[in-house]
Amino acid sequence: MNADNRRLDLILAGAVLCLLVLPWYKIRSGFFGFGWIGDMLARPDLWPGAFQAAAGRWQLWPVLLLVAAVAGLRLTAPSGAARGRWLVRLGVLGLAWLVVEGLSVGTRGWNWGLLERLLGEVAGQPAFGAGAVMLGLFFACLISFGAAERGALKGDAFVLTAIVLLILLVAVFVFYPILSIFTGAFQDFDGSFTAQGVRRNIGDPKIWSLSCLTGGGPCGVAWRTLFLALCTASATTVLGLAFALVATRTRFPFKRGLRLLTVLPIITPPFVVGLALTMLLGRSGTLTQLIEAATGLELGRWLYGLTGIWLAQVLSFTPIAFLVLIGVVEGVSPAMEEASQTLRAGRWRTFRKVSLPLMAPGLANAFLIGFIESMADFGNPLVLGGSGGVLSTEIFFSVVGAQNDPSRAAVLAAVLLFFTLSAFLAQRLWLSGRSFATVGGKGDGGRHALLPARVAAPVIGLVALWSLFTVIVYAMILFGGFVKLWGLDHTLTLDHYIRAFGISLDGGLRWTGVAWNSFWTTMTIALIAAPLTAGVGLLTGWLIARQRFPGKAAFEFALMMSFAIPGTVIGISYIMAFNLPPIQMTGTALILVACFVFRNMPVGVRGGVAAMAQLDTSLDEASLTLGANSGRTLRRVILPLLRPAILAALVYSFVRAITSISAVIFLVSAKYNMATAYIVGLVENGQYGVAIAYSSVLIVVMVAVIGIFQLLVGERRLRRPAASEAAA
Amino acid sequence: MTSERGAVEFRAVRKNYGGFTAVPHLDLKIAPGQLVTLLGPSGCGKTTTLRMLAGLETPSAGAILIGGQDVTRLPANRRDVTMVFQSYALFPHMSVIDNIAYGLESGGMKPAASRLAAGQGLELVGLSGLGDRLPSELSGGQQQRVAVARALVLEPQVLLLDEPLSNLDARLRRRVRTEIRELQQRLGFTAVYVTHDQDEALAVSDRIVVMKDGRIAQDGTPRELYEAPASEFIADFIGEANVVDCEVLGLAEDQALVVVGGARLTLPSRGIRPGPARLAVRPNAFRVEPGNGEEGDGGLEGRVASAAYQGDRIEYEIDGPAGRLFVIDGRSSVPLGVGSPVRLQFRGGGVALIA
Structure with missing residues (x-):
């Protein structure tokens, strides 16, 4: 029996088993509670697919027919191109049918009036459950196995299955939700089509008004958001470049300290900087009081609004720009600069004519990241926005507030998406044909030229000032948790920590603190999401870097584009897509995990692609010619060599799952509340002390967990330690 | 098989x-x-x-x-x-x-x-x-x-x-x-x-x-x-070779009678017809003799353009009617002076007609 038949038998047996045993529909109490096993016979809604079909749900008959057809094909046809072609067709049909019947029949019967008139009434059905999901996977596998039998990608079933499953996952968790936003915009509360909401919102002067230019009142929220994003991106890029230049091209004595700054934004929950700014510069802030006492001026509420948000965002995102630009600045080959100097160019001319133009693509990249981060930022505007919000907070309030206007949220989300995607596409267009990768495989001798003195002095000054500001802000965060009432009563106290993280020992260990519940949920979900994100991201990176398949460029582009989708848009799209059958996940932990995995995946992909580029392809090829299949090659050769990239992806996705707020705030529920959402709640209630205490604990925990990950994944051993090398 | x-x-x-x-x-x-x-x-x-x-x-x-x-x-x-x-x-x-x-x-x-x-x-x-x-x-x-x-x-x-x-x-x-x-x-x-x-x-x-x-x-x-070698490309890629114009006078079975300079050679014809043709000549296919500047029988006349002493051999570049030739003399140990006339005699072997 050959491998083609063996794997086909395996999934066929699995499909039949699922049809006979697993509940087809979603279980309200949750699949992994396993309470459903006992009730299965008594309650028809728990029946597996085959019984549902027998009980008169005719929309499942095609599924059974298709599985039977595959079984027939397996028994009558030998493996080969002809059977492969049929398997692909059956798989596509199966998936298509699941989509059609899932979208057409909702909980109360037909979703579309037209179908009801055509086909008569139909019994409503709940969302897809374990059985339906497994059958979906079965059909996906049919496509890849069929393609393998036809000899696609040298008949590599593993790679084909990975590709098909990834495309399926990205379609379900990225594109379907985004599409739902647009359909959501055109739906009334009962699901029927209406363009009224869109018409009302699209011309709303609150969004599009330009009257601030003429001096007649505030501008629309769309313009304000755009203006803020441009300002933030410019400022972070300039500051980031200054930091990068200081770190690499001056004799500045605290370079290592500067590099530590790059870790900060990764482990800081996004609204924390906003909080600290309030404590420093708010109406009763420390600095405000100092200045008012010294000058007698009334500073007032200047911090609340775009200025404050801008300041907080620049503080939050400058380190990210630094992180991007330090690689760029180091990447300019010293040989180029040395060549320029031997051609009689002075340091200033070399910097202006050679170094800076070579860095231009990197600067554009840093600008884009700053732009998107600012657009997507939710925490800082929420804390500092005051009366005038930005798009992301407007979206939030149009869903949760008294307005409850989904079509407004959808329109605003579409506007936000339009801005970020345009920026992304514009950058891509500008970059094409402008990539000056100057680091070759060969060892590049030489040293970077120091900055010319007239640039160095102001740059160092700027960096020192800004670093000082950052340090003060973070000191505030740590300190703020220990005082009674910021700005009014500065007595030291542990009250906030006790309130958040109190433990009572009488009558056994009891977690009495208010934060424990969301804290453990956050940790659990982050720990589940991190390995999944790293796995999916690196697998995708491997496919992109090492496999050639049709549509690869489009696939890669779509993935990278999902990086430009702001978290708020993801959040809103997830509730719109996954609140009703066929896929119902709102209020579960699963939706949070899915959100984190697909939101953070692009970073894993980039990391994977970059790391893979350093591994010579001949290593994979050697493994293949030695008889290992792609799966074994990945496991035994690629993964062990990718350990640093795995660590980075794990840490990043773990930390992002803990710190992110924009998407999460839409998806949390009473049962599964996340730390950030809980903290935002505290801030809204004015409990700043507890919020600050909780945030500091999160930061400390994240640092600890990063250390543990580092130990777990370990080093990759390519050389012995220096001692034994000397002995040898 | x-x-x-x-x-x-x-x-x-x-x-x-x-x-x-x-x-x-x-x-x-x-x-x-x-x-x-x-x-x-x-x-x-x-x-x-x-x-x-x-x-x-x-x-x-x-x-x-x-x-x-x-x-x-x-x-x-x-x-x-x-x-x-x-x-x-x-x-x-x-x-x-x-x-x-x-x-x-x-x-x-x-x-x-x-x-x-x-x-x-x-x-x-x-x-x-x-x-x-x-x-x-x-x-x-x-x-x-x-x-x-x-x-x-x-x-x-x-x-x-x-x-x-x-x-x-x-x-x-x-x-x-x-x-x-x-x-x-x-x-x-x-x-x-x-x-x-x-x-x-x-x-x-x-x-x-x-x-x-x-x-x-x-x-x-x-x-x-x-x-x-079947072609000039092969001749030049496998070892070094001089490509020299020659004339095929006639064929006898699979052998061709070839005239190059003052030399007459009998070589495998390899499908080449009578008329102008080309020869691939290895650098060591010649015996280098001091010449007298006259066209004699059985050899090519020329002058030494450069001579490089290599220990076990002497490498010459020799200008003659056939163009500049690269010649290796592995037998004598005293190089001839630049400009002096030489006569190159075919030793047998190292010569082939090419298409």
């Missing part, structure tokens, strides 16, 4: 990359137990051909057979061939013995048995005792031998070698190529060897296939290629 173990056959194989055709049409048969070299300048399609045989590239058209079985669509890991890579591609995170056992374990052998077999493989290449080292702790030559051992322990029908010596220094290269050839003769496997170095090709091969622009330019034993 092509159904035997170790036989290889390319049938009308074509390979395109997008719009670029790397190999337009390739027909090639390799007999079992032979070491065949694919030789050619970079970009000639030799590596593509090797990778198609390994299963790392799929041909755009045509069929590849190994041991009589059509493997065209078979992925690399299911073909009975192994490969020694130019970069060796030793897994840097595995010890030497794990590297060698890797392929055995991929094939389902138990770890204990595979380590035993890997140890024997290591012994085969003379590196017993280094099994626990990491690849980074070996010298270049040792790494190369580990790569060979790793490929050989699987006892493949065909061993593929992709420029296996290009990362070694000149002296080591000579030794390792001898070792590879000895192993191949002793174990009797089929080997396909890709190189752009003609010395290497001449030294190790049973047969050389010279490729140019994705096509086979000539195919034969090292001696055939050297002594009877």
